[in-house]
Amino acid sequence: MNVFIAGGTSGIGYSLAMHYLSKGYHVGVCGRDLKKLPKTNFTNLEAFELDVSDFNLLFSAVNSFLNSNKTLDIFINCTGSYAEDVASQISYEEASQMLSTNILGTSNCFEVARMLMKNQTSGQIAVIASVSGLLDYENSSLYTKTKRAVFQIASAYRRALKPFGITVTTIAPGYIDTLKLRSLNNNDLSKKPFLIDLDSATKIISQAIENKKEQVIFPAKMKWLMLFLAFLPSSLLNIIMFKKAKWMKTN
Ligand SMILES: NC(=O)c1ccc[n+]([C@@H]2O[C@H](COP(=O)([O-])OP(=O)(O)OC[C@H]3O[C@@H](n4cnc5c(N)ncnc54)[C@H](OP(=O)(O)O)[C@@H]3O)[C@@H](O)[C@H]2O)c1
Secondary structure, three states, X not given: OEEEEEOOOOHHHHHHHHHHHHOOOEEEEEEOOHHHXXXXXXXXXXXXXXXXXXXXXXHHHHHHHHOOOXXXXXXXXXXXXXXXXXXXXXXXXXXXXXXXXXXXXXXXXXXXXXHHHOOOOOOEEEEEOOHHHHOOOOOOOHHHHHHHHHHHHHHHHHXXXXXXXXXXXXXXXOOEOOHHHHHHOOOOOOOOXXXXXXXXXXXXXXXXXXXXXXXXXXOHHHHHHHHHHOOOOHHHXXXXXXXXXXXXXXX
């Protein structure tokens, strides 16, 4: 099996890469800085340094990973740019990074996978969205709005690719204990509700991919909380989510 993981050099993507490598799969990963990628003894791992917002670089990396003739069985997009931007301002550079990785990069990943899978009549594309993207309210963060877009992009590709035997899985996690989440929170995740560890998340994500699920929202408690909140009017969500974000910022 050939699995390409965009954003497979750290966090969730790296953990998924280790999962597939240990099963003996041929795995390709990419990220903007390969120095992040821990050293491994796996010989079935290939790494590419690129930004997913550059379509041509991504396309040629995945092509080179497939050596122009192998099947692309699974493409997982784990890239993502996030910041704590509900109760505070983010810079223009952070906003621009979020738009280009979460929206343009997501579209590029789907396009590259679509182009390489379309003549196979098989293949699976998975993308990491976020539970926050389940909520629609006026003052939601830019991150939340971009993750809502990820749900819609995935849904459009699912509809379009179904006749070609290609399936699309949208992953919507709550808080997962990654170094990135820790670095954004001064290494203190005590206020992150229903936090889960990386190994458990990897198991849930890989099983959803294996079972070709359309969507997985986890952990269960977070799923039910989000589905409840999604019923509330936007004006009420504006207040609740702002207060929650403020509380998370106070010590
Ligand atoms: N951790 C959580 O609690 C949580 C919850 C819900 C959703 N998510 C989502 O899960 C995904 C992974 O999160 P994580 O916590 O594992 O973060 P992470 O450790 O920062 O992983 C992100 C990966 O994507 C790569 N990447 C980021 N921007 C890129 C770009 N423009 N081009 C190419 N590679 C890029 C990163 O490497 P480089 O920086 O070197 O490029 C890294 O390999 C994100 O989409 C995030 O929004 C995370």
